[in-house]
Structures are given as structure tokens and as C-alpha cells.
Amino acid sequence: MQILEQTWQVFLITFSQGKSSVSYILVLVPFVLFLELPLYFVSWMGVFRHIIKETFETPLILPHFPRITCAIICYSEGKAVQNTVISLLEQIYPGHIEIMAVVDGVHKNQATYQALKALEPLFLSYPRRSLVIIPKTQRGGRVSSMNAGLSRASGEVYLALDGDTSFDNQMVYQAALHFQNVDVVAVTGPMRVRNAQKSWITRLQSLEYMLTMQVGKLGLAKFNVINNVPGAFGIFRKSFLQQVGGWNTGTAEDLDLTLRIKQYKGRYSQLQIDFEPGAVSHTDVPESFSEFFMQRLRWDGDLLYIYANKHSKGISASIMGWRNFIFLLWYGILFQAVMPFAIVIYMIYMSVILPLPFFLAVMLLIYFFYLLLTFIQFTLYLAVVSDRKWEDCRAFLILPIFPLFQFVVRIWSAVAISNQIFNKGHLDSAMAPWWVLKKGK
Amino acid sequence: MLILFSQENPDLLAQYGDLFKIYHFYNFTEWETQRMLPSAFVIEGSDAQYTTSILSHIRRDKEAYAVLCFISGSVSSLDNSYVDGSLPQPLLLQEAISQTADLEKSFKNSENNVTHQERLIKFLWLRPNFVLQPYHEWQHPRFYRYPLLEALSHDKSDAFEWLQTLANSRVLEALTLLDRQRECAYCRASHLSFVDVCPNCQSIDIEMQASLHCFTCGCVDVQEKFIHSGTLVCPKCNTQLRHIGSDYDRPIENHGCRACNHSFVEGDVLARCAMCEKEMIPNDLVSNDIHSWRLSNRGRTIAIRGEFFDIGASFDQLNFISRELFVHDLNWSLILSQRYPDIYFSLFGIYFANLPELAEMIGHTKLLQMLESFTQRLRGMLRTPDLSTRTDENMLWLLLPHTDEQGLRGFQARIQNSLESIMKESDQKLDSRFIGVALPHEQSGQEDATLLLARLSGELM
Numbered sequence: 001m002q003i004l005e006q007t008w009q010v011f012l013i014t015f016s017q018g019k020s021s022v023s024y025i026l027v028l029v030p031f032v033l034f035l036e037l038p039l040y041f042v043s044w045m046g047v048f049r050h051i052i053k054e055t056f057e058t059p060l061i062l063p064h065f066p067r068i069t070c071a072i073i074c075y076s077e078g079k080a081v082q083n084t085v086i087s088l089l090e091q092i093y094p095g096h097i098e099i100m101a102v103v104d105g106v107h108k109n110q111a112t113y114q115a116l117k118a119l120e121p122l123f124l125s126y127p128r129r130s131l132v133i134i135p136k137t138q139r140g141g142r143v144s145s146m147n148a149g150l151s152r153a154s155g156e157v158y159l160a161l162d163g164d165t166s167f168d169n170q171m172v173y174q175a176a177l178h179f180q181n182v183d184v185v186a187v188t189g190p191m192r193v194r195n196a197q198k199s200w201i202t203r204l205q206s207l208e209y210m211l212t213m214q215v216g217k218l219g220l221a222k223f224n225v226i227n228n229v230p231g232a233f234g235i236f237r238k239s240f241l242q243q244v245g246g247w248n249t250g251t252a253e254d255l256d257l258t259l260r261i262k263q264y265k266g267r268y269s270q271l272q273i274d275f276e277p278g279a280v281s282h283t284d285v286p287e288s289f290s291e292f293f294m295q296r297l298r299w300d301g302d303l304l305y306i307y308a309n310k311h312s313k314g315i316s317a318s319i320m321g322w323r324n325f326i327f328l329l330w331y332g333i334l335f336q337a338v339m340p341f342a343i344v345i346y347m348i349y350m351s352v353i354l355p356l357p358f359f360l361a362v363m364l365l366i367y368f369f370y371l372l373l374t375f376i377q378f379t380l381y382l383a384v385v386s387d388r389k390w391e392d393c394r395a396f397l398i399l400p401i402f403p404l405f406q407f408v409v410r411i412w413s414a415v416a417i418s419n420q421i422f423n424k425g426h427l428d429s430a431m432a433p434w435w436v437l438k439k440g441k
Numbered sequence: 442m443l444i445l446f447s448q449e450n451p452d453l454l455a456q457y458g459d460l461f462k463i464y465h466f467y468n469f470t471e472w473e474t475q476r477m478l479p480s481a482f483v484i485e486g487s488d489a490q491y492t493t494s495i496l497s498h499i500r501r502d503k504e505a506y507a508v509l510c511f512i513s514g515s516v517s518s519l520d521n522s523y524v525d526g527s528l529p530q531p532l533l534l535q536e537a538i539s540q541t542a543d544l545e546k547s548f549k550n551s552e553n554n555v556t557h558q559e560r561l562i563k564f565l566w567l568r569p570n571f572v573l574q575p576y577h578e579w580q581h582p583r584f585y586r587y588p589l590l591e592a593l594s595h596d597k598s599d600a601f602e603w604l605q606t607l608a609n610s611r612v613l614e615a616l617t618l619l620d621r622q623r624e625c626a627y628c629r630a631s632h633l634s635f636v637d638v639c640p641n642c643q644s645i646d647i648e649m650q651a652s653l654h655c656f657t658c659g660c661v662d663v664q665e666k667f668i669h670s671g672t673l674v675c676p677k678c679n680t681q682l683r684h685i686g687s688d689y690d691r692p693i694e695n696h697g698c699r700a701c702n703h704s705f706v707e708g709d710v711l712a713r714c715a716m717c718e719k720e721m722i723p724n725d726l727v728s729n730d731i732h733s734w735r736l737s738n739r740g741r742t743i744a745i746r747g748e749f750f751d752i753g754a755s756f757d758q759l760n761f762i763s764r765e766l767f768v769h770d771l772n773w774s775l776i777l778s779q780r781y782p783d784i785y786f787s788l789f790g791i792y793f794a795n796l797p798e799l800a801e802m803i804g805h806t807k808l809l810q811m812l813e814s815f816t817q818r819l820r821g822m823l824r825t826p827d828l829s830t831r832t833d834e835n836m837l838w839l840l841l842p843h844t845d846e847q848g849l850r851g852f853q854a855r856i857q858n859s860l861e862s863i864m865k866e867s868d869q870k871l872d873s874r875f876i877g878v879a880l881p882h883e884q885s886g887q888e889d890a891t892l893l894l895a896r897l898s899g900e901l902m
Contacts, residue, residue: 083686090685092671125649125695168683173671282684387683 006357035334046219051384064180065095066156068172071149073142074103077163078111085119087166089126093173100132102149105139141436143253147246158241162232165283174278175235183270185261187235189279190214198287204405205285207395215381221275225327229258233281249436252302256310263314265321277385293412300413301420303336340414370403446495447485453513454483457531469498478505480538483528486514496523500592507564509541522576522588541567548744557594565736566744572616573734582630582716585731612740615732623726630716637708639698647708650697653689655682661692759816759829767830771840771890778881787844787879792901793835794872811863818859846879853877874901
């Protein structure tokens with residue numbers, strides 16, 4: 001209790017002393033804030049660019065309804081996969097949509113297969129929709145399923161989708177419009193959390209998705225530096241995807257593919273990866289803390305695997321162009337890989353050199369800083385990006401604990417990266433059998 | 442003797458000349474002038490229409506209907522239902538003819554051998570392995586017909602009705618079930634069409650209409666009203682509907698009637714007869730099983746012994762009660778007699794062991810007369826409360842209340858007397874056996890009516 005009082009005193013004194021102390025704070029306030037802030041600014045600038053474009057430019061929308069193939073990567077979803085298929089059937093899209101369900105390890109996943117089979121009669125009442133079920137007897141993992149779908153796809157546009165993800169009914173229409181531009185090779189859209197109301201952790205993740213996937217990606221896309229086309233919701237020009245060679249073995253195949261597309265940019269700078277705010281997908285996120293941490297252990301560990309192992313040579317300005325190179329260096333390497341460690345080291349350093357009340361005061365300051373940042377970001381999101389404003393307002397309630405959540409996530413990220421370095425975590429994945437993972441680089 | 446029907450080639454059967462005498466006719470009318478009955482007809486089979494016409498004439502003829510018919514060359518599936526196959530080698534033909542002649546000798550040549558049924562039985566008797574096959578013809582109102590039955594009945598009776606009668610009297614037995622079809626309840630035609638109609642106003646003007654149900658305001662309407670420039674917007678509350686399951690769903694009623702605007706899940710189905718143009722619901726359609734048939738054992742018995750008649754029918758004036766009722770009453774009487782010592786009764790069985798043989802020896806008419814006069818006498822002997830039943834064609838049971846052993850003996854003596862007096866008029870002996878028990882004294886153990894009857898009939902046979 002005494003410590004808390006002292007902390008509060010320190011905090012008040014720091015602010016009441018006026019200008020002279022600001023420089024003192026600046027020394028204390030971690031450099032990481034400044035590493036992070038510009039990223040936010042870039043993203044916000046992008047959002048404003050988007051607003052201006054939306055407001056003042058009326059784009060010429062020509063009808064463009066190419067044949068679409070939606071490949072749903074199914075495993076053990078069971079009946080839940082029906083929601084995905086039905087949400088695709090429901091698309092308001094005048095062109096043909098081929099819905100291709102690839103069931104990996106079909107002997108083990110009979111329930112999923114039967115759930116898909118049961119939908120066959122439903123297709124009769126939907127014009128211009130067809131269902132192809134590809135049962136794979138030998139389990140080969142996500143990558144194998146997506147490539148299998150790609151080789152059988154008849155559409156001009158190929159959507160790689162997860163069996164536990166569903167979509168708004170304008171998704172295909174909005175996404176397909178982008179492909180009128182021949183330079184667009186991939187499109188992604190906002191991912192919303194479908195089970196947000198399930199628990200605290202899903203609410204927090206829901207807010208995180210809004211801020212990073214929706215605001216963040218929209219901003220980045222305007223500068224043509226989208227960080228990742230997620231594996232659960234990626235929309236590609238099929239011909240280009242085939243040119244690139246589809247997906248590659250190994251975990252984080254989505255980031256790997258994004259990087260490989262970017263590596264064309266040094267030579268073909270006109271290629272674009274777009275973000276379509278109107279192509280909304282809804283996915284389930286882990287509902288318990290343990291599941292959540294396990295997922296992040298995989299994701300963040302895979303980041304390093306991709307950057308350091310697979311693409312150590314590909315990340316260069318000559319290959320992917322200066323803009324993407326700088327962005328990747330900044331966002332991918334510094335922000336995602338280095339910063340978690342910087343934070344941990346800084347925390348240890350501060351706790352050692354500062355008296356406890358001072359340390360806590362600094363922490364409090366950092367907390368308020370991030371809270372402010374989150375608040376701005378979220379307000380911007382609600383005002384500009386959100387398509388379900390009332391529903392999203394609920395997230396205001398968890399705004400105060402969101403900075404803490406972010407902090408924990410960052411620390412955990414450091415753990416994940418360490419796990420990757422010392423344990424070769426990328427080989428420990430549920431996404432594919434071990435013998436497939438072993439073939440990765 | 443063979444008769445050859447051929448339009449041109451009289452020398453067709455040159456190789457048969459050694460074994461058979463062959464006459465040649467150009468057509469059926471020419472044969473009718475002479476009406477020679479051969480051992481077999483042979484028809485030159487190159488012209489299907491010609492063959493069919495000759496065959497159907499032969500089978501309709503009042504004398505030649507059962508004569509063997511062979512076709513030189515291939516046999517069409519229609520002809521197959523009347524014909525005895527394609528022409529065999531001379532020796533085999535001779536064998537077939539002699540076999541048929543043998544069968545004809547054993548056939549009971551009744552003087553009134555002219556009814557459809559008798560003709561059919563004779564035809565089938567002469568061909569032991571013959572299977573009466575239906576012929577599928579899509580132009581026919583019922584899709585299936587039995588050309589042989591049409592010919593033998595001179596087109597006077599409906600083949601299916603006749604088959605039903607034959608099956609009921611157990612002359613024919615079904616061999617294989619070939620098809621089951623629905624027929625018009627009014628005219629029994631099988632040419633039906635099915636149309637789905639509005640369950641409300643029965644109009645056929647219905648269509649599939651994709652409908653939506655808005656979760657926000659509950660509005661249900663056709664999909665077209667929701668679509669606005671590539672998005673779904675509820676026409677009532679203007680909410681944008683983005684995701685099925687969370688914003689909207691599809692009601693199960695996805696059919697609409699354009700005549701009365703009724704929305705429904707599934708239309709009614711009406712069956713419409715193409716022949717009589719009447720409409721009915723599919724449940725009212727008549728189901729008809731199409732079988733192939735053959736002569737039953739009973740049919741064969743009739744073929745040997747002549748026109749069938751139910752010998753037992755002569756007992757009908759005895760006012761039989763059903764076996765079940767008789768057993769029930771017998772049980773009741775048994776229980777009654779055990780409970781009250783002053784109640785006693787008798788059970789009397791009459792069994793005729795040689796009715797079929799006797800019918801053959803003295804003729805049906807005579808036997809029938811004999812049995813009828815016996816029945817008349819028996820009726821005179823029975824008192825009002827006496828019960829009688831028949832458990833078999835030739836097994837009668839009488840329940841005689843208030844009759845003791847002495848009364849029973851008297852009853853048996855009177856029956857024997859009357860039978861003997863009837864028998865005096867005839868040379869043949871009717872093998873009749875009697876059994877009588879006075880109850881409850883002769884009841885063994887706890888036996889009930891069924892066991893008692895079984896024991897007694899066992900003793901009789």
C-alpha cells in the first residue's frame with residue numbers, strides 16, 4: 001500500500017514540475033515507444049488516405065464477375081464447416097462460385113466429410129454455385145490441401161479459406177472488383193472475431209483484430225506494404241499464384257507466400273496486394289488463455305523461422321524494393337522480432353536501477369500512453385472503418401485492460417521467439433504431419 | 442400332320458416331309474374353309490405382322506386354340522406369349538407332338554369345354570412348363586397386357602380381372618413379381634402425369650422463390666426485394682443484412698403461388714390420368730402388381746378330373762358356423778359341463794375319406810346329388826341348439842347339447858342308416874367314418890377344444 005502511495009507521489013511530482021522534468025521523462029520513457037509510434041502514424045495516414053479517397057473519388061465500378069473458386073481447407077471442423085459453405089452459397093455475386101472443400105485425412109474426419117456431403121442437395125436451389133469435395137486419404141497438412149485445391153480450381157480468382165471461418169455476403173463481390181486491375185495479385189479483408197462474447201480472452205482478441213487487422217491493414221495497404229495475407233482468408237489471382245508455385249511446405253505458409261510475392265516487387269513494382277474493407281470474414285479465436293498462448297507461441301515463433309531461416313536472403317532492397325524492404329525491416333524485424341526482447345531487457349534494467357516507486361510510476365506512465373494510443377486507434381476505427389459500429393462499441397469496456405493484454409502478448413512473443421531459436425518450435429506444429437514439416441527448409 | 446402358313450414358300454418344310462404330312466395355306470381364312478386340325482401349326486416367320494395375325498387367329502379359334510404352334514425363324518416378344526417357340530428339328534418336333542398328345546389324352550374331356558377358363562386350363566395343361574408372361578406395350582392404357590388371355594377369352598374379359606378371378610379360385614399361381622404400377626382409380630389406365638400444385642388453391646402456377654427473413658424486424662419477403670446494388674438491405678427496417686445466421690436466414694417456405702400468393706414449403710402433388718383426364722391424389726391411385734403366372738396344382742387337378750366344383754358346397758345348407766366360433770363354444774361347453782354336473786353334451790365328427798376318387802368314378806353331378814340328399818337328412822336329424830362346422834372340405838363337426846352316450850349312439854345309428862339308404866341307389870361306396878364322444882366323461886385330462894378336435898380327427902384319419 002505504501003509503495004502505491006509513493007508511486008502516485010512520484011507520478012504527480014513528475015507532472016507538476018513542468019518543463020524541466022519532461023526531458024527526464026524522455027530519458028526514462030523507452031525508446032520502444034518511438035519505434036512503435038511512427039508505425040501507428042503510417043497506419044493512420046493510410047486510413048486518412050482511404051477516407052479521402054472514399055469521400056472525394058467516385059471509383060468507376062465496371063461489372064467484373066470472374067469465375068471464383070473458394071477452397072475451404074477442412075480438417076476436423078465437423079458440422080461447423082457447413083456454416084462456411086452456406087455463407088459462401090449466400091454470396092450476392094452474379095458470377096459463378098465454385099466451392100471446393102478439401103478434406104484432409106478424410107478417414108479420420110468422416111464427420112466433416114459427411115457434413116459436406118449433406119449440403120449437396122442445397123446447391124440445387126442456388127443458381128451458379130457448385131460444390132466440389134476433394135477427400136484426401138493421406139493427410140498432408142494445410143499446405144498440401146491448399147495446393148491440391150489450387151491444382152483443381154477452375155476459377156480465375158482463388159480464395160484460400162479456413163473451415164472455421166464464415167463470410168459476409170458481399171465478400172466475393174467486393175473482393176472480385178479488385179481483380180479488374182491486372183496488377184492486383186492478392187487481396188485480403190478484415191477478419192472479425194465471431195466468438196467475441198465467449199470470454200475475456202476472446203473479447204481482447206476481438207479488439208486486437210479490429211485494431212491490427214482492420215485499422216492496421218487498411219493503413220498499410222494504402223502504402224502497398226501489407227504485412228501478411230492470412231492463411232484463413234487469402235484471395236489470389238489464380239494465374240499469379242500458380243506462377244509463384246502455390247504454397248510452400250513449412251509452418252507460417254501464409255507469411256512465406258506473402259514474402260515470396262513481395263520478392264517480385266523489385267522487378268515488377270506495379271504488383272499490388274490490396275485490402276478490401278468490405279470483404280469481411282468472421283473467424284473463431286481461442287477461448288481460453290492456455291489455447292491463446294499456445295497459438296501465439298506458434299505464430300510468433302514461426303515469424304522468426306520465416307524471417308531468419310527461410311527468407312534470410314530474400315529480405316533485401318534489390319529483391320523486394322526499397323519501400324517493402326524498409327517496412328519489413330521496421331515492422332517485421334524490429335517491431336515483431338526485436339522489440340519483445342527490448343521490452344524484456346528494458347523492464348529488467350529499469351527494475352534494477354530504479355527504486356520501486358519510480359519503476360511503478362514509469363510503468364503507469366507507459367500504461368497511460370498506450371491507453372491513449374489504443375483510444376485514438378479505436379476511435380478512429382469506430383468512426384471510419386467499423387461496419388458494425390454499435391456491436392463494436394462494446395469493446396470500449398475492455399479498453400482499459402487492453403494495454404496490459406498487449407504487454408503480456410509482447411512478453412510472450414519473446415518467449416515464443418526464444419522457443420523457436422532453442423527448440424526449433426516450427427517443427428512442432430499441428431498444421432501438418434511431422435514428415436511433411438521435416439521437408440521444409 | 443403339320444399345317445404350314447406361309448405367304449409364298451410352300452417348300453419351307455421339305456426336310457419334315459419324311460416324318461409328317463404337310464399342308465400349306467396362304468392365310469387363316471383359307472384354312473378356315475377346311476378346318477383341318479393338325480398336330481402342330483408352323484408359321485413362316487419373316488413377316489412379323491403376318492405371324493402375329495395368324496397366331497392370334499389360331500388362339501382365338503374355338504377348336505385349334507390349344508394346338509402347338511411353331512415359328513420358323515426368330516420369335517418376336519409379342520408372339521412369344523402365344524407360341525411354342527421356334528421350329529425345332531424334325532425329331533424333336535415329333536417328340537414334342539407326342540408328348541402333347543399324351544397330355545391331351547389325360548386331359549378330362551368335359552362336354553362343356555368351352556368356357557374361357559377351361560380353354561386356358563387346357564392350353565396350360567398341354568404345356569407343363571408354360572409361364573404366362575405379361576407383354577409390355579407403352580401404347581396400351583395399362584402398359585401391360587396378356588395377349589394369350591385376350592385371345593382365349595375372345596377379347597371379352599379384362600385380362601387383369603380374369604387373372605384375379607383365376608388367382609382367387611387358385612387355378613393359377615403367381616410365379617414372379619415383375620413390376621408394380623399405379624393406375625388411375627377411375628379407368629385403371631397407367632398413363633399418369635404428376636403435377637405439383639399450390640396446397641391452398643390447387644393452382645399449378647407456382648414457382649420457387651428464394652425468400653429472406655430479417656432478424657432485426659422479422660420481415661419475410663422474396664429475395665429480390667432485399668437486393669440493392671450488390672448488398673442485401675431489409676425493405677422494412679433498412680438494416681443491411683451481411684451474414685446469414687446472424688443478420689438473416691432463409692425461411693423454409695420457399696415456394697410461392699402466383700394465383701393466391703400463398704407461400705409454402707412443399708406443393709401438393711396431383712396425379713392426372715391421360716386417358717380419362719381425371720385428377721386424383723397419388724394416395725388414391727390403385728396399385729397393381731404385375732406377375733407372371735403358371736398353372737397351379739389345383740389347376741392341374743381340374744385338368745385331370747374335369748370342371749372343378751366345391752364338393753363341400755353341398756353341405757352348405759347345414760348353416761355352419763365358423764371354426765373359431767365352434768371352438769369357442771366347445772370350450773365354453775367343456776368348462777360349463779365341468780362346473781355343473783347336470784350339464785353334458787356330445788361331439789360328433791363325420792369324415793368322408795374318398796370324395797375326390799368317388800367324384801371321378803361316379804361323376805360330380807351324381808356325387809353332388811348324393812351328398813345333398815345326405816345333408817338334407819342330416820339337417821332333419823339336428824335340433825335347433827345343435828351347432829355344426831366344417832374344418833375341411835370333407836370333415837364335419839357337430840356339437841350336440843344335452844346328449845349323453847346313449848343318445849350319441851342313437852344319433853350315429855340314424856346317420857349310418859340314412860347313409861346306407863342313400864348308398865343303395867349307387868354301386869360305389871362312400872367311405873364315411875364317424876367318431877363321437879360324450880362329454881365331459883370322455884374328456885382326457887385338461888384338454889381344451891382345440892386339442893380335443895385334433896385328437897379326434899387324428900383318430901378318424
